[in-house]
Every structure is written in C-alpha cells, then in structure tokens.
Amino acid sequence: MSQKPEPRGATRQTLSGTTSNKTRLSQPFNFTSYLRDHQSTLLESLMRLVQDPLASIMTVMVIAIALSLPGGLYVGLKNVQSITDQWDNQSVISLYLFADLEDTKALALSHQLSSRSDVLNVMYISKEEGMRYFEQSSGYEQILSALPENPLPIVLQVIPTYDVSVETLSSLEALRTELASAPEVEYAELDAQWLHRLASVLSFGQRFVYALSALLIGAVLLIVGNTIRMAVERRRDEVLVMKLVGATDFYIRRPFLYMGFWFGILGGYWLV
Structure with missing residues (x-):
C-alpha cells in the first residue's frame, strides 16, 4: 500500500519531538534579528535580577567588597612606594676607626676614599669634635670632662654618589661591606636601617596583596x-x-552569561 505524500514545505517530526533542521538551515542568516535577540535576552536577564532585589543586591555588594579590598590595598602600597621614591635622602656610611689610630693615617684614608668614583664626599670627624657633639646632645658635660682621656674614635662619614632608596639598598650594603674591610676601620654602619625595615614591610605587603587578590x-x-x-x-x-x-x-546558556555580565557591571559600578 503506497504512502500518502506529505504537503510541500512541511517539516518532518522526529522521535524526540524536535523538527528537522533542513528548513531552518535553508533560511539565510539575519544579523538584525540576531542582535535583537541578544538585546531582548540582555534586558530579560536584567529584569530577572530586578525581580529578586534582595538576593541581587547582596551578591553585588559581596562582589564590590571583594574587588575593593585588594584594589585599595594595592593603591595604598603604591602610594607608600611613590612617597619613599620622592624622598631626597642622602645615604651616609659611618666608618668608626680604631681608637689608637693616628690622625695622619685617618686623614690619608679620608683622602683615599674621596678619590673613589662611587663616593661623593667624606666628612672627617675628629675625636674632639665627636666629644663636643656628644656633650651637647647628652647634657653630661661635667661628667665627660672628668674623664682622663677621650674614648671616642675618629669617624669618617662617607656619602656615596647615589641616594638611598629601596632599589639602591643592595649597592649601598655592598659598599659598606667593602669599606668595612679596610684595616683602619673597626666598624662600619649604614644609616639606612629604616630602609631595611621599610623594604621588608613593602615586600610583605606586596605578597599579601597578591595572595589576598587571588583568594x-x-x-x-x-x-x-x-x-x-x-x-x-x-x-x-x-x-x-x-x-x-x-x-x-x-x-540556553546565553541568559545566564548575561546574568553574570550584569553582576560584574553592577559590582564594578558599586565599587566606583
């Protein structure tokens, strides 16, 4: 028995309840309808957020807070770094010579250090100048004057050619180590201990911001x-x-992607 022919233009029904794609594939792509479909889906996803305001507001606030914390910490860290970079501080390396060193050898060492290319200036502080400064700063003039001899050593204050900063800290430390190896020097001190602490704090803060941002x-x-x-x-x-x-x-995935898009936009706007 022959089958009855199907009407022209009709689509065949499949077992799953869906229609054949032959007719749909034969239709040309309409870019205007494609954009209109995206626009309607975008507005529909926004309306769904508006219909559930409490949950939407809480989600947006959590996103805004989570984005603002690492951003605020990072900006604060950069501000501290920019302030320290703008400080015009000269680094000073204090060389404490042996107490029994003669003045002529100390002066010779001072002239030798002044000729170095990485040294800007060398200040010679004799024992008498050091004692006068110590008396003025401590207020124990009578007690110090009763000492049989001056116990303070000769001090050479070496000023390098570069200023102190976090970037030049390693170079300054290397110069201090080199100057401390001189036979006339008993102890060398770099007046940048605060910079060591600041560099450690900034390094820890930077790692903390990165870890917090990732979390x-x-x-x-x-x-x-x-x-x-x-x-x-x-x-x-x-x-x-x-x-x-x-x-x-x-x-099917499109409205949910737009929902995430709206959460990101509203969270960023709340942050601003």
Whole structure:
C-alpha cells in the first residue's frame, strides 16, 4: 500500500519531538534579528535580577567588597612606594676607626676614599669634635670632662654618589661591606636601617596583596558561579522544555552569561 505524500514545505517530526533542521538551515542568516535577540535576552536577564532585589543586591555588594579590598590595598602600597621614591635622602656610611689610630693615617684614608668614583664626599670627624657633639646632645658635660682621656674614635662619614632608596639598598650594603674591610676601620654602619625595615614591610605587603587578590577573585568566581547555578536550578523545567523544542546549548546558556555580565557591571559600578 503506497504512502500518502506529505504537503510541500512541511517539516518532518522526529522521535524526540524536535523538527528537522533542513528548513531552518535553508533560511539565510539575519544579523538584525540576531542582535535583537541578544538585546531582548540582555534586558530579560536584567529584569530577572530586578525581580529578586534582595538576593541581587547582596551578591553585588559581596562582589564590590571583594574587588575593593585588594584594589585599595594595592593603591595604598603604591602610594607608600611613590612617597619613599620622592624622598631626597642622602645615604651616609659611618666608618668608626680604631681608637689608637693616628690622625695622619685617618686623614690619608679620608683622602683615599674621596678619590673613589662611587663616593661623593667624606666628612672627617675628629675625636674632639665627636666629644663636643656628644656633650651637647647628652647634657653630661661635667661628667665627660672628668674623664682622663677621650674614648671616642675618629669617624669618617662617607656619602656615596647615589641616594638611598629601596632599589639602591643592595649597592649601598655592598659598599659598606667593602669599606668595612679596610684595616683602619673597626666598624662600619649604614644609616639606612629604616630602609631595611621599610623594604621588608613593602615586600610583605606586596605578597599579601597578591595572595589576598587571588583568594578574593576565586571567591567572586565561586559566588557568581553558585548564583548562576541556583538560577539554572530555578529554571530547570524551562531549560528542559527549550531542549525538547530544539534549542541549542548556546541559546540556553546565553541568559545566564548575561546574568553574570550584569553582576560584574553592577559590582564594578558599586565599587566606583
């Protein structure tokens, strides 16, 4: 028995309930309708956020706080670094010579250091000058005057050609070590201990900001992902129906992607 012919232009129904793609594939691509479809999906996803204001506001606030904490810490760290870079501080390396060293040898060492290319100036502080400064700063003039001899050594204050900064700290330390190896020098001190502490604090702060940023970015991704997952669960029946009528995965995924887009935009706007 012959089968009855199908009407012209009709599509064949498949076992899954979806129609054949032959007619749909034969239709030309319409860019205007494509943009209109994206626009309607974008507005629809925004309206869904407005319909659930409490959950949407809480999610947006969590995203804004998570983004503002590492950003604020990073800006503060950069401001501290910029302030320290603008400080015009000359580094001073104090060379404490042996107490029994003669003045002529100390002066010869001073002239020798002044001729170095990495030394800007050398200040010679004799024992008498050091004692007068110590008396004025300590206020024990009578007690110090009763000493049988001056116990202070000759001090050479070496000023390098480069200023003190976090970048030049290693070079200054290397110069201090080299000058301390001189046979006339008993002890050499770099007047940049504060810079050591500052460099350590800035280095720790930078690592802390990076670690906190990674943790908070991961938290934001988990929060947005969990919010979208709950939205998918609420629309589970709608998604199943759309799959039955032949909707593609990209078409089903599109409103949820726009939902994440709106969360990012609103969280960034709240942050600003």
